[in-house]
Amino acid sequence: MLALTFSGRQQISLSRVPTPKVVHPGDVVVEVTLAGICGSDLHPFHERENGIAKGCITGHEFVGHVVSVGSQ
Numbered sequence: 471m472l473a474l475t476f477s478g479r480q481q482i483s484l485s486r487v488p489t490p491k492v493v494h495p496g497d498v499v500v501e502v503t504l505a506g507i508c509g510s511d512l513h514p515f516h517e518r519e520n521g522i523a524k525g526c527i528t529g530h531e532f533v534g535h536v537v538s539v540g541s542q
């Protein structure tokens with residue numbers, strides 16, 4: 471699947487990443503239709519915050535459809 475990923479200071483890339491799947495009983499997989507990028511995402515983008523690995527998928531505050539659930 472395609473995702474926006476953090477690539478380094480002020481660099482966001484459109485990258486192919488593995489399609490998520492249920493691994494643990496409490497997991498839920500959501501097919502995201504909309505995602506927000508807010509100030510929390512801008513801190514690592516501007517390197518005001520460390521600890522975000524290159525290749526990390528950016529954005530949060532998702533809206534989407536549940537497509538798969540774990541056993542719990």
Ligand SMILES: [Zn+2]
Binds near residue numbers: 508509510530531
């Ligand atoms: Zn936020």
